[in-house]
Amino acid sequence: MVLLSGGLDSATVLALAREQGFLLHALSFDYGQRHRAELDAAARVASTLGAHSHRVIKLDLRAIGGSALTADIAVPESPTSGIPITYVPARNTVFLSLGLGLAEVLGASDLFIGVNAVDYSGYPDCRPEFIQAFERMANLATRAQIEGRRLKIHTPIIGCSKADIVRIGLQHGVDFSITVSCYQPDPDGRACAKCDACRLRAEGFAAAGVADPTRYK
Amino acid sequence: MVLLSGGLDSATVLALAREQGFLLHALSFDYGQRHRAELDAAARVASTLGAHSHRVIKLDLRAIGGSALTADIAVPESPTSGIPITYVPARNTVFLSLGLGLAEVLGASDLFIGVNAVDYSGYPDCRPEFIQAFERMANLATRAQIEGRRLKIHTPIIGCSKADIVRIGLQHGVDFSITVSCYQPDPDGRACAKCDACRLRAEGFAAAGVADPTRYK
Numbered sequence: 001m002v003l004l005s006g007g008l009d010s011a012t013v014l015a016l017a018r019e020q021g022f023l024l025h026a027l028s029f030d031y032g033q034r035h036r037a038e039l040d041a042a043a044r045v046a047s048t049l050g051a052h053s054h055r056v057i058k059l060d061l062r063a064i065g066g067s068a069l070t071a072d073i074a075v076p077e078s079p080t081s082g083i084p085i086t087y088v089p090a091r092n093t094v095f096l097s098l099g100l101g102l103a104e105v106l107g108a109s110d111l112f113i114g115v116n117a118v119d120y121s122g123y124p125d126c127r128p129e130f131i132q133a134f135e136r137m138a139n140l141a142t143r144a145q146i147e148g149r150r151l152k153i154h155t156p157i158i159g160c161s162k163a164d165i166v167r168i169g170l171q172h173g174v175d176f177s178i179t180v181s182c183y184q185p186d187p188d189g190r191a192c193a194k195c196d197a198c199r200l201r202a203e204g205f206a207a208a209g210v211a212d213p214t215r216y217k
Numbered sequence: 218m219v220l221l222s223g224g225l226d227s228a229t230v231l232a233l234a235r236e237q238g239f240l241l242h243a244l245s246f247d248y249g250q251r252h253r254a255e256l257d258a259a260a261r262v263a264s265t266l267g268a269h270s271h272r273v274i275k276l277d278l279r280a281i282g283g284s285a286l287t288a289d290i291a292v293p294e295s296p297t298s299g300i301p302i303t304y305v306p307a308r309n310t311v312f313l314s315l316g317l318g319l320a321e322v323l324g325a326s327d328l329f330i331g332v333n334a335v336d337y338s339g340y341p342d343c344r345p346e347f348i349q350a351f352e353r354m355a356n357l358a359t360r361a362q363i364e365g366r367r368l369k370i371h372t373p374i375i376g377c378s379k380a381d382i383v384r385i386g387l388q389h390g391v392d393f394s395i396t397v398s399c400y401q402p403d404p405d406g407r408a409c410a411k412c413d414a415c416r417l418r419a420e421g422f423a424a425a426g427v428a429d430p431t432r433y434k
Contacts, residue, residue, distance in 0.1 A: 066322035090318030101307030105283035
């Protein structure tokens with residue numbers, strides 16, 4: 001089970017899970033995000049990396065709001081301090097929980113997520129201590145433990161710089177031109193070049209010494 | 218923040234949170250459950266107990282399936298052993314996660330859930346050790362901890378028998394005739410009298426020595 005957003009990080013994670021020989025089940029979320037173009041990107045990534053299945057769960061996080069990605073709040077176009085307004089409250093917790101449910105139905109014991117605690121936006125739910133606490137909770141939440149199985153949360157890029165992720169992805173056959181990281185792309189998935197996600201991505205390609213294949217508006 | 222299903226347990230929990238003087242924000246889920254009549258019941262309960270707000274988040278758990286409540290699997294009409302087929306994988310984890318997100322947006326530090334580990338159906342995500350692990354994870358997942366707040370998960374009926382819950386609810390002004398516990402009610406919310414939820418509920422009223430106000434088909 002791989003949580004797949006359609007961005008650069010989760011595409012690399014999918015490629016790493018493939019490298020490890022797992023049968024790949026990708027899971028994406030149609031959660032009312034303003035950057036819905038990432039869902040088309042997720043479908044392309046799942047297909048080109050040979051995922052066995054790709055599901056999209058609909059979930060209206062606009063009912064919660066509180067973020068520039070799900071409410072009528074502008075996406076900042078210059079760096080901010082603290083936890084940024086693009087933080088979606090409890091998003092990784094919700095996504096991992098739904099991944100946990102599907103993993104249980106599929107009998108999967110390995111759940112991959114592309115969180116990153118180096119070149120990231122300062123979201124609390126990207127930290128290793130959060131992932132460890134989630135894994136512990138998950139093993140009490142479901143029938144897995146009762147039946148003697150153990151769910152493992154894999155975070156293969158949590159300690160990587162964006163440049164590392166670019167290099168690793170390229171080594172494992174990811175075509176980054178089909179991924180979308182931008183928080184406010186146009187309907188065709190072309191990026192704004194201004195938001196935090198665009199900035200981190202462009203810096204990653206630059207630091208890796210690789211031409212940026214991103215399609216900009 | 219109170220997770221409100223429309224059933225007997227969460228109605229009692231809402232009344233207990235009111236008793237403690239909290240401003241009540243109720244949260245329900247339209248998750249593709251076959252017993253959607255419980256959502257009308259939740260709205261009635263929220264209104265009669267004076268909730269300040271009542272939100273319903275849409276979320277299609279049928280994309281996960283694996284349960285008689287969300288897939289095309291019959292609801293058992295006699296007791297079964299082990300974890301029953303009405304168990305919805307990771308449901309409480311998903312619901313608590315969404316409650317966590319809304320709590321963060323509202324600035325709420327107290328999240329109530331009507332899980333019960335006594336007269337219940339054997340679901341792993343109703344156990345105290347699960348709730349403790351969720352609370353620990355939740356405090357790492359969000360900005361709460363970073364900003365020096367702490368989220369508490371309240372489970373005021375986790376150790377109560379169904380008869381206790383009936384008595385406590387009646388003492389605190391819950392009108393159980395407007396609640397729906399049945400897994401397969403008719404569209405008007407009338408109960409089947411045959412499923413596990415109906416059986417536990419009827420036994421609770423009987424053990425409490427109270428007339429059963431449930432509307433049956």
